[in-house]
Amino acid sequence: MDLKIEIKGMDFSYGDRKILSGIDLTIDEPGLVCIVGPNGVGKSTLVKCMLGIHRPTSGTVCIDDVDISGMTLKDLSKVMGFVPVTSNEVFAMSVLDTVMMGRFPHQKTGVPSSLDWKIVKRSMNMMDVRHLAMQNFNELSAGQHQKVAVTKGLAQTPRILVLDEPTSNLDARHQLQVTETLRDIAHEVGMTVIMVSHDLNLSSMYADKVVIMDKPGIVRQVGTPVEVFTKETISQVYGVECEVIDHKGRPHIILERALSD
Numbered sequence: 001m002d003l004k005i006e007i008k009g010m011d012f013s014y015g016d017r018k019i020l021s022g023i024d025l026t027i028d029e030p031g032l033v034c035i036v037g038p039n040g041v042g043k044s045t046l047v048k049c050m051l052g053i054h055r056p057t058s059g060t061v062c063i064d065d066v067d068i069s070g071m072t073l074k075d076l077s078k079v080m081g082f083v084p085v086t087s088n089e090v091f092a093m094s095v096l097d098t099v100m101m102g103r104f105p106h107q108k109t110g111v112p113s114s115l116d117w118k119i120v121k122r123s124m125n126m127m128d129v130r131h132l133a134m135q136n137f138n139e140l141s142a143g144q145h146q147k148v149a150v151t152k153g154l155a156q157t158p159r160i161l162v163l164d165e166p167t168s169n170l171d172a173r174h175q176l177q178v179t180e181t182l183r184d185i186a187h188e189v190g191m192t193v194i195m196v197s198h199d200l201n202l203s204s205m206y207a208d209k210v211v212i213m214d215k216p217g218i219v220r221q222v223g224t225p226v227e228v229f230t231k232e233t234i235s236q237v238y239g240v241e242c243e244v245i246d247h248k249g250r251p252h253i254i255l256e257r258a259l260s261d
Contacts, residue, residue, distance in 0.1 A: 004063070004064055005061070005063055006025075006026045008024055008060050008062070009022060009058065010056045011058045011059055012042070012049055012217075018216065019045045022059075023059065024219065027192060029192070031193070032183040033195065033210070033211060034206075034211070035047065035196045035211045036210060036212050036213070037213030037237065038237065038238055041213040041214055041216075046213070047082075050080070051076065051162060052069075077105040077156065079159045080161075080162065081153040081158035081160070082161075082164075083163040083164070084164050092137075094133065095129065095137050095140070096133040098148060099148065099151050099155050102120075103116040103156070105156060120155050123151050123154040124151055126154060127154065128181075129151055142169045146167075146169060149166075160192045163196065166178060166182070166195060175199070179205075183207075201252055205250055208224070209224065210222070210228040210229065214236075214237045220233070230244060234253060235259070239259045239261070242255050243256065
């Protein structure tokens with residue numbers, strides 16, 4: 001059964017500085033959802049409110065009509081996984097054991113069960129990192145490190161997996177590989193994958209739905225890439241002159257110049 005996440009009238013502030021304003025957003029279908037927008041519009045803050053990491057100043061975040069403010073983080077982590085944009089974690093342990101950490105919310109004794117091991121191995125196969133199983137996590141390349149972080153999130157078996165700029169430190173090949181894999185997994189297992197991204201064309205190529213944010217911390221539009229990535233919208237939100245052409249049924253954005261303030 002699909003999981004619905006619904007945000008109603010949500011504001012969020014750091015002290016006197018308002019970051020999010022009047023957010024209304026419903027995501028109720030599996031697939032890849034990309035959240036895009038300029039720097040400083042609150043993309044990362046929005047997903048942290050979804051995850052219960054930040055408590056909204058006002059408004060609600062509900063999962064299947066249940067307000068998450070009444071849920072513990074452990075209960076939330078059983079249905080929602082999170083892969084942050086960067087990690088300062090340096091685990092002096094194998095990749096296999098690192099991925100197993102994703103199973104923690106489901107363990108009662110702290111001892112992995114046969115099901116835990118099965119899910120970990122399946123997740124590693126999905127992300128094509130099983131060959132790294134016995135390598136030390138802290139000795140991996142940036143691309144391998146990011147793929148293992150995503151694998152750890154998948155091993156959590158969430159119904160919604162949230163990733164904050166998972167391709168930011170990757171080269172072009174790995175950006176394509178990780179994004180395509182996430183989309184394919186979302187479709188194959190019926191998971192909702194929510195990904196914050198700065199790459200408009202990568203989002204256009206793979207997303208089922210796009211959420212575009214604008215100043216002052218609002219959701220400007222939600223829809224398919226064809227609906228959202230228009231010349232007018234990109235120009236107004238990003239302050240650029242651009243052309244949008246069709247490429248295999250998806251918009252491809254060609255940036256031409258920055259518009260003056």
